Structures are given as C-alpha cells and as structure tokens.
Amino acid sequence: MEEEWDEGGPEVVKRFMYVNRKAPYGTVYALEMLEKVLIAAAFEQDVHVVFMDDGVYQLKKEQETKAINMKNFSPTFRALEGYDVEKLYVEKESLEARGLTVDDLVVPVEVLSSEELKGLMDKQEVILTA
C-alpha cells in the first residue's frame, strides 16, 4: 500500500483530531505526536490539533531546553501553517489553571471551553490522543 496518494488528492478526507495532553519534555509523547500530525497533513486530511492539560505547555514561548539536553521543538508548531494545519485549539480551563494566556503561546490558537471542545470532539471521525 502506498503512503502517498498518486495524484489528484485523497479519495477520502476524514476529520482527524490530535489531542496533546502531555508536557513537551519529561516523556516523548509530545514530540512523537507532532511527527504524527505532520504525516496526517501530508495525507491531506482535515486535521484538528488540540492542546489541553499539561499539553498547553508545548506551545509556551521562550522554551530553553539546552540544560536538559533536549531539542526545543516548539518552533515546529509555527511551521504547521505551511502544511495547511491551521486548526489549533487550546482548552480554556487548562490554560487558565496554568496561569497562561494566548499571548504566552508560539502560534495563534482558538481557545475553547471544555464544553465547546466536547462538541468539537463529537464531530471528529478519528481521535488520536497522547
């Protein structure tokens, strides 16, 4: 089975949602999730990316990771637009609980309440979480 579509775009476009719930460092979940998002974009699916719980820290500006020997991958979120991944959502409650505002984030996002997010999740066809 081919990984890319031959030509003329995908036969099926599904609503994919990626739910990021983990802090960017400490475990590998966030980094490998981002790799997954980039691949979905290459398949021209309708991609939605959500950040909630400690996942909101993935978008925090001015990450300094040298001291923990990890690559700061937050700039990659700014590249998502170039892959036509523009539907980025942050859960309001998660942001507020951590004392953050949208001004602290590296990319523009839509802030949704937990209730609104629930509605958006209901509309998805594939949800991948980590």
Place this chain on the structure above:
Amino acid sequence: MKFGILVNEGPFQHQASDSAYLFAKAALEKGHEIYRVFFYYDGVNNANKLSEPQADDRDLVKLWSALAEEYKVDLVVCVAAALRRGIKDDILAPGFRISGLGQLIESGIQADRQITFGD
C-alpha cells in the same frame, strides 16, 4: 466492523499492549476485521523477538505473532519510533513489518473505528 488499532506503550511497562491484544483477539473471534495494528512510541517494543519474559509471564511478542499467523493481521511498526529504539528488521518477530506513519493515517481513513491503547 473494521477496526484500526494503535498501540502506544511498551509491553512490559504498561497494560495497554495486553488490552490491545485482547481486544483484537476478541474482535476477530466475533467475526470483526482488524484492518491494522500500528505500533508507536514504546509500543514498537512489542515487535522485538529478542524479548525473553520469564517463563510464568505472558509473552506478548509471541502472542502477536500467533495472532498475525492465525488471522493474517497486519502488524506495522513505525519506522521512526522503531529506529530510535533499536528495533530493526533483523530483530522483528514473525508477522511484524516496519513502515511509515502514513500507515497509521491510512488505518484511520480505512477503518470504521480507530482505537488508541495507551496514556
């Protein structure tokens, strides 16, 4: 029903692989189809034939291989996740193959339900 399965955890650290295996087996026995099982994160360790659990422990690597043998289930290990964990073709258990993340996306597209096992 056609299921796609994603396994995100290692077989010895977490129950997710056991749950995924038992789910897949039960679904197949009920006549459902498993379009693909995709192994990501530490889940790629499910494919390591060098694993040697103790004799009184379940051996998930062998169980997956047996499931693939019996039902022709497509067991796919993510290449990027596998390489950084030292999982390569020469240590793959029977029934597994290494391929790209695109296989996961395709599974999400083709399956009626795509189910994640892991945190």
